[in-house]
Amino acid sequence: MEPYVVLDLETTGVGPARDQIFQIALRHSDGRRWTTWINPGVAIPEPIRRLTRADLDAIRQAPPLAVVLPEVIPWLSETTVVGHNVRFDLAFLERQGVRVKQWIDTLEWARIAFPTRTHYRLADFFPEAIGDLHDAETDVDLTETLLHEIRRALGRLPVSTQTDLARILGSEWHWWAISSSPGPEDDVLSPLDHPSPEPEPDPMPDPVPVNWDVAQRLHELGQHVGPDVRWDHRPEQLAILQRVDQAMREGExxxxxxxxxxxxxxxxxxxxxxxxxxxxxxxxVATHTLALQEQLWQRDWPLASQGLPARAVLLKGRGRYLCLLRAHQVRDDWHVLGEAAERRWALARLLTYIAVTDRGDGSDTAGNATWDALWREVEVDMDHCIGPRCPYAGPCFMRRSRRDAESSHVLIVNHALLVAHLMTGRALPEFSHVIIDEAHHLGEVVERGFGFEFPIYRWLKQLREMFEGRSAIAQRAQWHPDLLPLFYDLQHQFQQLGQSLGEWAQLLVVESPPSEYDTRMVRLDRERRQLWQTRDTERQWNRLLDTLAEADGGVQTLLAELESRYGAHLSDDRALWRLAQWLKDFPETAHNLSRWGQIDDERVSWWEIHQWSDGNPEVTLRWSWVEIGPLLDRHLWQTVTSATLTSATLGLSGRTPYLAEWLGIDPSRLATVSVPSPFDWDHQARLFLAQDAPDPREPEYWDALAAFLIQTAPIRGGRMLVLLTSNRSVGQLAWRIRAPLEEQGIQTLAQGIDGPPRLIVEQFRQNGRSVLLGTASLWEGVDIPGQALEIVVLARLPFRAPGEPLEEARHERIRQQGKSPFWTRSLPDAIIRFQQGFGRLIRTKSDRGVVVVFDPRIQPTRTRYAATFLQALPAVPWVNLPIASLPERITAFWEEQHAHFAE
Ligand code: SF4
Known part of the structure; x- marks a missing residue:
């Protein structure tokens, strides 16, 4: 490497135009170093002082920047400047007229050298130094260490990847002076440069005699876990283990x-x-969330299978994998598309990712909008995939995972993939037992999977992309003059269809009554259908069906022509191949669309209108089966030897478990077991019920809730999660509490306003002084152990919004069976979500905290069902109190905790 100087500044804020430098540290590659405090002439904000451990006495006596700069300039003027996020530091210096010739940003290069990391702060690379970071002198030392680690990682890349990086990054790459000396690792080519045909999958291994029983195995694992694994003997765990084993042996x-x-x-x-x-x-083994799927794969499976000749594979939906063929195309086109600097860096990172990953899975990486856009260009798109004929069929990540599945004992999948298999029979190899974790979600996934969803505007966009005059397919058609008439015919028919669908969407928007919810749902029932007869609506619908039928004729003709002409070679031309796939799918789409307009007792049809913030509505047609039990029975329960459905919340309190009925489980095979959480609820948590909370339907409810939050959030300096039931209520509450909490130094993070769930949850974790407001996805998808979360407020009992068409149809079915929809469906469904919301608080044995329910319907004196909610919770002590006394009692709980720990 050429000589360099590592630079780090500490500043009074993040704005070069308004904030000041108060510390500079420099370190030359020849070993010289120089550090100084600077008197910034303004106060250093307290959070920054604490973060940087600034020595205020030394700073008061330090010279101002104008005196220090002449000493700094010679260090920086002739040498490459290295820093972590160095452009931030350089912006401060530029304001003082200091310019540098060249710089190397270790943050940007770390993203390239270590593409599978998701965080790139110095603290993420050197967690052991976390208490010393943000002192400029420490930061330059660590930055230099990171610089050398980056160089070593770049030097280990395959030669072909290094050549690509040199082409794409030019002089920035050459600065590192990486010499590709021949060695065993240098011989390895990136998979992009090593296409190969697909090998035969390995066969399933033969049975192996096993001389242990399950309890003994659990015990032995406990004896041999490493020091980094926490192991507690838990009778609850043993009880579940033995019961699952029995179910598998007895076919339950x-x-x-x-x-x-x-x-x-x-x-x-x-x-x-x-x-x-x-x-x-x-x-x-199927999970609902990717997080649990990853946890099983990375933590639980290696432990469970220690020392056993067992194979497992993690399988995700096809779209999550990287497609090497598409990546190859993007790499070849880089000089056309890759002029923007950000895109060049993203592409460089993509190429190192391909060289180092062994799974090609999108969830390994995280990045900015440029990275996300690039990833979308290279993820597997089944419309483009040419299957076994692909030159990359051998190294293809998606196909390799499917091959590995053929010889694996355990497949770790998600619910969506399992349901895709139930529908097609092709997504997974044969299996005998199924374990469904987070099983309370299975029903919804089955409903979606077996139902039909047609987002009108998105489909029209796809249609335009496919058939517009300049599309790749239109251009191919020009090469085949005799195909042109067929193509133009179809193009014309699709124009008609597009117009018809667009008009239809407009009509539905007009027909939809207003709603207080974010998405308007309107059921297509018999009365509405009859109403259509008296309006123009019926004629419009019939016209739409006619254009569908006409287009279908054109589709069949063109498809037959393409197949007879190209046969197996169709996949050689990707644009034509994509067209053929799309044409093949069209009849099913058309069939499902026409079914949407038919009313029968087995299915329910509706349309949804979602209003985007830009004012444009998204219109989606959907239909679903009213009962999913028979589908699951036929496609899953009857085909497996045993099934285990598990979750922390299965609503097992009633005589006949609600889930068992919904999921169509044969009572003669059904078995249940329930074990409580092993936490010490007496000491770890309190539940407070707000006795005089107003009715959530009344306007004063939001003022009362906001006042309560403003008073309570400072007790623990934020660390509060408020769970609501609609985006609208998040907005209502956010504008009431944001300013008053800000005055107390507490940030409000509102889902959908301050960012998507993943982002605001991460911010909440990192910034202790926050209140997080969220809806559906935060009731269960959030795992925030430790002190980052200490108060959970359940604002309303989570009953489903009235009028959801599918729910309404189910209620009618339950009524026909002579049962009460409220007690057999609405209540158990809400209780499961209530349990989930409550479960956000205590995640580990050392967590402490309080839950507040701010809904009068939880009062045992107000509703008959309140007790059912309370009985569904673990044995947590609960207290019913007026709102005015809650802050005092919450404070008292924390004082008890401190006293407990002080003993
Ligand atoms: S087989 Fe399909 S997904 Fe795999 S690399 Fe080829 S085109 Fe892409």
Whole structure:
């Protein structure tokens, strides 16, 4: 490497135009170093002083920047300046007239050298130094260490990737002076430069005799865990483990409710391993969230399978993988598309990612909008995939994972992939047992999977992209003059169809009554259908069906022509291949669309109108099966030897579990087990019910809730999660509490206003002084252990919004069976979500906190069902109090906690 100087500044804020430098540290590659405090002439804000541990006495006596600069300039003027996020520091110096010739930003280069990391702060690379960071002198030392680590990582890349980086980054790459000396690692080509045909998959291994029982295996694992794994003996875990084992042996369908902290993953993986090894059969484990899927793969599976000849594979939906063929195209086009500097850096990172990853999975990486856009260009798109004929079929990440599945004992999948398999029978290899974690979500995924969803405007956009005059397909058609008439015919028919659909969407928007919810849903029932007869609506719908039928004729003709002409070689031309795939899917789409307008007792049709913030409505046509039980029975329960459905919340309190009925589980195979959470609820938590909370339907409710939050949030300096039931209520509350809380130094993070859930949850974790307001996805998708979350407020009991068409149809069905929809469906459904919301608070044995329910319907004296909600919770002490006394009692709880720890 050429000589360099590492630079770091500490400043009074983040704005070069208004904030001042108060510390500079420099370190030359020849070993010289220089550090000084600077008197900024303004006060250093307290959070920055604490963060940087600034020595205020030394700063008061330090010279001003004008005196220091002449000493700094010679260090920087002739040498490459290195820094972590160095452009931030350089912006401050530029304001003082200091310019540098060249710089290297270790933050940008770390993204390239370590593409599978998701965080790139110095603290992420050097967690052991976290207490010393943000002192300029420490930061330059760590930046220099990182600089050398980056160089080593770049030097390990395959030669072909290094050549690509040199082409794309030019002099910035050459600065590192990486010499590709021949060595075993240098011989390795990036998969992009190493296409190969697909090998045959390995066969499933033969059965292996197993001489342990499941309890013994759990015990032995506990004896041998490493020092980095926390291990507690938990009777609850043992109980679930033995029950799952029994269900697998006896062919049951088990509902296993296991409270948070039970350790249920290991409790089902061990029996799964035993079954798979002894019988040579396969077990599918399906989760709802990617987070749990990853946790099983990275943490629980390696532990459970330690020392056993067992194979597992993590399978995700196809769209999550990187497509090498598309990446190859993007790399080849870089000089056309890659002129923007940000895109060049993103492309460089993509190429190193391809060289180092062994799974090609989008969730390995995180980045900015440029990175996300680039990723979308290279992710697997089944419309483009040419399957076994692809030159990359051998190294293809998606196909490799599917091949590995053929010889694996355990497949770790998500609900969506499992349901895709139930629908097509092709997404997974055969399996004998299924374990469904987070099983309370399965029903919704089945509804969506087996139902029909047609977002009109998105489909029209796709249609335009496909058939507009300058599309790739239109250009191919020019090469085949005799195909042109067919193509133009179809183009014309689709224009008609597009117009018809667009008019139809407009009509539905006009027909939709207003709603207080974010998405308007309107059911297409018999009365509405009859009403259509008296208006122009019926004629419009019939016209739409006619254009669909006409287009279908054109589709069939063009498809037949393409197939007879090209046969197996159709996939050689990707644009034509994509067209053919789209044409093949068209009849099914057309069939489902026409079914949308038919009313029958088995399905329910509706349309949804979602108003985007830019004012444009999104119109979606949907239909779903009223009952999913028969579908699951036919496609899943009857096909497997055993099934285990587990979650912390399965609503097992009633006589016949609600989930068992909904999911169509045969009572003769049904078994249940429920074990409580092993936490010490007496000491770890309190539940407070706001006795005099107003009715949530009344306007004064929001003022009362806001006043309560403004008073309560400062007790723990934020660390509060407020769970609401609609985006509109998030907005109502956010504008009431934001300014008053800001005055107390507490930030409000509102879902959909301050960012998407993933982003605001991360901010909440990092910034202790925040209140997080969220809706549906935060009721359950959030895991914030430790002190970052200490107060959870459940603003309303989470009953579904009235008038959801599918829910309404189900209620009618339940009424026909002589039962009460409220007690058999609405209530158990709301209780599961209530349990989930409550469960956000205590995630580990050391967590402490309070939950407040701010809904009068939880008062046992107000509703008959209040007790059912309370009984569904773990054994937490609860107190019913007027709102005015809640802050005092919450404070008292924390004082008790401090006293407890002081003892
Ligand atoms: S097989 Fe399909 S997904 Fe895989 S690299 Fe080829 S085109 Fe892409």
């Amino acid at each position: 369908i088990l509902l296993a409710q296991a409270g948070t902290g039970t350790g249920k993953s290991l409790a089902y993986l061990i029996p799964a391993l035993r079954q798979a090894l002894t019988n040579g059969t396969r077990v599918v």
